[in-house]
Amino acid sequence: MTVIFESEAYKQNTNIAATHVLIIGCGEYPNLTMQEFGGLKSLTAPSISAKAIADWFLSGEDAMPIGKGLQSHEAFCNPAAPLGTLTIFMSPKNSYETPWGAVISTARPTIANIRIAYLEWLNRLAENNENRGVFYFCGHGVSNGINQYLLADDFGDDPSDLFASAFHVSNTIHASIRKTSASLFFFIDACMEFNEDLVQQIDEPKSLYNGPRKGVPKTRNWAVIRATTTNRLAYAPKNGVARFTDSLLCALKGHCGTQQAMGSNFEVCATHLRDAIADFLVFSQRSISGDQQVLGEANIEGNGKIAMHVLKQRPLVLLELDVDPEGYRPIARAFTENNLIGRDTRSLSNGPARFLMHQGEWTYGTNALNNEYVEQITQGFFTGAALSCCFKVP
Numbered sequence: 052m053t054v055i056f057e058s059e060a061y062k063q064n065t066n067i068a069a070t071h072v073l074i075i076g077c078g079e080y081p082n083l084t085m086q087e088f089g090g091l092k093s094l095t096a097p098s099i100s101a102k103a104i105a106d107w108f109l110s111g112e113d114a115m116p117i118g119k120g121l122q123s124h125e126a127f128c129n130p131a132a133p134l135g136t137l138t139i140f141m142s143p144k145n146s147y148e149t150p151w152g153a154v155i156s157t158a159r160p161t162i163a164n165i166r167i168a169y170l171e172w173l174n175r176l177a178e179n180n181e182n183r184g185v186f187y188f189c190g191h192g193v194s195n196g197i198n199q200y201l202l203a204d205d206f207g208d209d210p211s212d213l214f215a216s217a218f219h220v221s222n223t224i225h226a227s228i229r230k231t232s233a234s235l236f237f238f239i240d241a242c243m244e245f246n247e248d249l250v251q252q253i254d255e256p257k258s259l260y261n262g263p264r265k266g267v268p269k270t271r272n273w274a275v276i277r278a279t280t281t282n283r284l285a286y287a288p289k290n291g292v293a294r295f296t297d298s299l300l301c302a303l304k305g306h307c308g309t310q311q312a313m314g315s316n317f318e319v320c321a322t323h324l325r326d327a328i329a330d331f332l333v334f335s336q337r338s339i340s341g342d343q344q345v346l347g348e349a350n351i352e353g354n355g356k357i358a359m360h361v362l363k364q365r366p367l368v369l370l371e372l373d374v375d376p377e378g379y380r381p382i383a384r385a386f387t388e389n390n391l392i393g394r395d396t397r398s399l400s401n402g403p404a405r406f407l408m409h410q411g412e413w414t415y416g417t418n419a420l421n422n423e424y425v426e427q428i429t430q431g432f433f434t435g436a437a438l439s440c441c442f443k444v445p
Contacts, residue, residue: 053138053139053140053147053155053156053157053158054136054137054138055105055109055137055138055139055147055149055155056109056114056134056136056137056149057135057136058113058114058133058134058135058136060133060135061135061136065175065178066178066179067135067179068131068132068179068181068182069132069133069134069135069136069175069179069182069183070127070129070132070133070134070135070182070183070184070185070359071135071136071137071172071175071176071182071183071184071185072105072108072134072136072137072138072184072185072187073138073139073168073169073172073184073185073186073187074101074104074105074137074138074139074140074187075101075139075140075160075165075187075188075189075190076097076098076099076100076101076102076139076140076141076142076160076188076189076190077094077097077140077142077160077188077189077190077191077201077202077203077204078093078094078095078096078097078098078141078142078143078189078190078204079093079142079143079144079204080092080093080094080142080190080191080202080204080206080207081093081204081207081208082205082206082207082208082210083191083202083206083207091191091202094190094191094287095287095289095290095291096189096287096288096289096290096291096292096293096296097141097142097189097190097240097293098141098142098143098145099290099291099292100189100240100287100292100293100296100297101139101140101141101187101189102139102141102147103292103296103297103300104187104296104299104300105137105139105147106150107126107127107300107303107304108126108127108134108137108185109126109127109134109137109149109150109151110125110126110127110150111123111126111127111128111134112126112128113127113128113133113134114134114137114149114150114151115150115151116151119151122363122364123305123360123361123362123363123364124304124305124362124363124364124367125304125305127303127360128360128361128362128363129183129358129359129360129361130316130361131181131358131361132181132182132183135175135182136175138168138171138172139157140157140158140159140160140164140165140168140204141157141160142159142160142204144156144157144158144159145157159204159205160190160203160204161203161204161205161216162203162205162206162215162216162217162218163205165203165218165259166259166260169186169223169259169260170259170260172184172186173227173230173231173260176231176233176235177230177231177232177233179233180232180233181233182231182233182234183233183234183235183236183357183359184231184233184234184235184236185236185238185359186235186236186237186238187237187238187240188201188238188239188240188241189240189241189293189296190202190203190204190240190241191206191241191242192220192239192241192242192243192244192285193217193242193243193244193245193246193249194242194243194244194245194246194249194281194282195245195246195249195250195255196245196250196281196282197281198219198220198221198222198255199220199221199239199241199243199277199281200214200217200218200219200220200249200255200256201217201218201220201239201241202216202217203216203217203218204216213248214249214252214254214255214256215256217256218256218257218258218259219255219256219257219258220237220239220275222257222258223258223259223260224237224273224275225258225262225264226258226260226261226262226263227260227262227273228268228269228270228273228352229262229263229266229267229268229269230260230262230269231269231270232269232270233270234270234272234273234353234357234359235270235272235273235274236273236274236276236321236359237273237274237275237276238275238276238295238296238299239275239276239277239278239347240278240285240293240295240296240299241277241278241285242278242279242283242284242285243277243279243280243281243282243283243285243347244282244283244284245281245282268352270353271352271353272352272353272354272355272357273351273352273353274321274325274349274350274351274352274355275349275350276299276321276324276325276328276346276347276349277346277347277348277349278293278294278295278296278344278346278347279295279344279345279346279347280345280346280347280348281347283344283345284342284344285344286342286344294332294335294336294344295328295332295344295346297331297335298327298328298329298331298332298335298346299324299328301327301331301369301436301437302323302324302327302328302330302331302436303319303324303360305362305364305366305367306327306330306331306366306367306368306369306436306437307319307323307324307326307327307366307436308320308323308360308361308362308366309323309356310365315363316361316362316363317361317362317363317364317365317366318356318358318360318361318362319358319359319360319361319362320355320356320357320358320359321349321351321355321357321359322349322351322355322356324359325346325349325351326435326436327435327436327437328346329346330435330436330437330438331369331436331437332344332346333437334369334371334437334438334439337439364409365409365410365411366409366410366436367407367408367409367410368407368408368409368410368433368434368435368436368437368438369405369406369407369436369437369438370387370405370406370407370408370413370415370433370437370438370439370440371403371404371405371406371437371438371439371440372385372387372399372403372404372405372406372415372416372417372439372440372441372442373385373399373402373403373404373439373440373441373442374399374417374441374442374443374444375441375442375443375444376444379399379419379424379444380399380400380402381399381400382419382420382421382423383398383399383400383417383418383419383420383444384396384397384398384399384417384418384419384420385397385399385403385404385406385415385416385417386415386416386417386418387406387408387413387414387415388413388414388415389408389411389412389413389414399417403439408433410433410434411432411433412430412431412432412433413430413431413432413433414428414429414430415428415429415430415431415440416428416429416442417442417444424444424445425445427442427444
């Protein structure tokens with residue numbers, strides 16, 4: 052399996068509390084188009100998106116050489132469960148260059164490879180109840196109108212049994228929570244569009260890990276956040292990071308969290324991430340005239356307060372300010388200020404102005420060169436991740 056990283060601490064003692072990450076990016080699907088299955092084609096975003104997620108986890112102090120790791124608002128950090136292992140599969144199969152410069156060949160994300168890696172991931176997680184498990188998938192997904200099924204890269208390799216290379220997301224999760232007591236986080240960047248061929252199959256795709264439906268789950272803290280809702284598509288720019296993954300990374304890079312009760316750090320949990328992803332997804336699609344991606348509902352069991360990531364500074368808010376009509380932009384200015392920081396004023400001549408501020412109470416508004424319109428000013432207590440405001444100029 053393509054284990055990119057294994058910490059020295061975990062090598063010495065596999066029972067320590069750690070975060071174990073499994074990342075899958077399925078994009079090539081070399082035999083999918085030959086089957087003419089639902090019009091699905093190869094994808095460019097999954098390998099790029101998988102690499103971006105891996106880079107975020109591996110750029111922190113846990114994986115990088117001493118003194119080279121990025122801070123918590125730029126890369127993974129969790130003192131209670133440092134990064135223990137990271138496994139990645141990508142297609143098209145190619146080399147992954149780590150943030151510290153090592154070049155490692157990745158294995159193809161076939162259903163057999165994914166199953167083996169998934170069981171190894173679960174076994175690692177079972178070694179300590181305080182472990183965190185992160186599962187990330189980017190690639191094709193389909194739905195029968197209720198459940199979501201993800202397609203491994205070898206989907207279509209066996210035309211006599213196409214769905215042998217697909218797996219049932221919900222059943223995989225429900226089997227997994229009866230296998231380990233660790234806290235689990237699933238991020239699924241895939242479509243949930245209804246597929247008639249799937250419905251007509253005699254046997255539905257299996258889960259990655261088989262287990263009983265009965266019995267009390269070992270873990271009470273798990274969450275799955277999907278890129279979109281039932282019967283909808285997920286989108287990605289060509290040769291770019293998928294919209295959901297991009298919003299997830301923006302959220303993780305310092306834009307959400309709640310201060311610890313007995314400390315100065317801020318814990319980033321599933322509930323925070325879902326809200327912040329939603330904010331960034333809306334924010335990023337403001338100028339997109341085509342189909343808008345709708346974030347899927349987060350399924351969270353437990354209080355949703357187990358930290359996947361920890362910030363060592365107050366979360367940031369991305370605020371965009373503009374004026375309407377746009378014709379005022381050449382003379383317009385936007386500003387923010389609070390009791391601790393003086394006024395930050397920026398021109399709108401090149402379009403909307405963006406400000407990065409810490410969560411809290413702020414005053415913001417707009418005025419014009421030579422006082423060509425009356426200054427508009429308002430106050431707000433910002434706790435969201437990203438938002439925009441457009442002032443109507445009379």
